[in-house]
Amino acid sequence: xxHPSRSRPPSPPVVMPxxxxxxxxxxxxxxNRVPAYRAIPAAATRGSIILLPDVRxxxxxxxxxxxxxxxxxxxxxxxxxxxxxxxxxxxxxxxxWHEHLPLVQPDGIDIDARAAAEHLRSLxxxxxxxxxxxxxxxxxxxxxxxxxxxAGAIGFYGLPHLVGDVLGGARAPMLMLxxxxxxxxxRSDYDRLTTRLDAAHAPYEAHVHPGTPHSxxxxxxxxxxxxxxxAWHRILDFTDRAGxxxxxxxxxxxxxxxxxxx
Numbered sequence: 001x002x003h004p005s006r007s008r009p010p011s012p013p014v015v016m017p018x019x020x021x022x023x024x025x026x027x028x029x030x031x032n033r034v035p036a037y038r039a040i041p042a043a044a045t046r047g048s049i050i051l052l053p054d055v056r057x058x059x060x061x062x063x064x065x066x067x068x069x070x071x072x073x074x075x076x077x078x079x080x081x082x083x084x085x086x087x088x089x090x091x092x093x094x095x096x097w098h099e100h101l102p103l104v105q106p107d108g109i110d111i112d113a114r115a116a117a118e119h120l121r122s123l124x125x126x127x128x129x130x131x132x133x134x135x136x137x138x139x140x141x142x143x144x145x146x147x148x149x150x151a152g153a154i155g156f157y158g159l160p161h162l163v164g165d166v167l168g169g170a171r172a173p174m175l176m177l178x179x180x181x182x183x184x185x186x187r188s189d190y191d192r193l194t195t196r197l198d199a200a201h202a203p204y205e206a207h208v209h210p211g212t213p214h215s216x217x218x219x220x221x222x223x224x225x226x227x228x229x230x231a232w233h234r235i236l237d238f239t240d241r242a243g244x245x246x247x248x249x250x251x252x253x254x255x256x257x258x259x260x261x262x
Contacts, residue, residue, distance in 0.1 A: 012072035039070035051078035052136030075125035127151035127243035138162030
């Protein structure tokens with residue numbers, strides 16, 4: 001599991017008013033009814049975010065995170081992973097995600113992400129980004145090479161094996177926010193991924209947060225407050241830059257950097 005049950009995401013550096021936040025359901029192209037959580041800021045200033053959760057699906061952590069992104073000025077929409085196999089919206093701690101995860105297919109995530117993108121487009125919410133965590137982080141990076149009209153793809157401690165073979169066709173720049181002491185993914189796996197990205201000339205930047213464990217983006221752990229604040233600033237900076245580029249001219253925001261930042 002990515003985050004413990006008591007975890008909640010940290011607030012952005014500047015908190016802005018939010019007009020609305022609530023559970024909704026989307027209808028995907030294959031008929032799936034996608035459980036989702038939407039938050040709309042009073043004034044959208046930074047575009048829109050599709051949130052891809054960890055293996056727990058639309059856990060309260062991600063509903064809370066959707067609100068945090070709206071407070072940062074994004075129209076945000078978190079989507080569940082299990083709408084095809086698990087009834088209802090609730091993905092509380094008792095949800096048996098391990099029974100449903102083997103049934104999740106990348107094609108289903110793609111279809112659901114497109115439904116989310118279309119919903120956000122209907123709200124007129126500017127450049128589109130994905131942000132994912134662990135399992136969702138790997139899929140967020142993978143979607144950089146999809147046909148979704150993304151301005152950027154962000155992943156926290158994503159799973160490299162989920163990225164697949166789309167790197168040469170990456171259309172959107174990627175931001176990789178990694179933990180130095182990740183007990184889920186060895187550093188060597190990330191090194192192999194960035195080597196593949198470099199060979200494919202894919203646009204990305206990677207930041208290793210010194211001293212941090214997997215799932216450090218958690219306000220319940222004061223010792224990671226500095227890393228959480230740094231991650232927020234990197235997201236805001238990345239989306240502000242990436243959102244200004246034409247879709248046909250995606251470029252790396254910086255060269256591939258896989259070392260720990262000072």
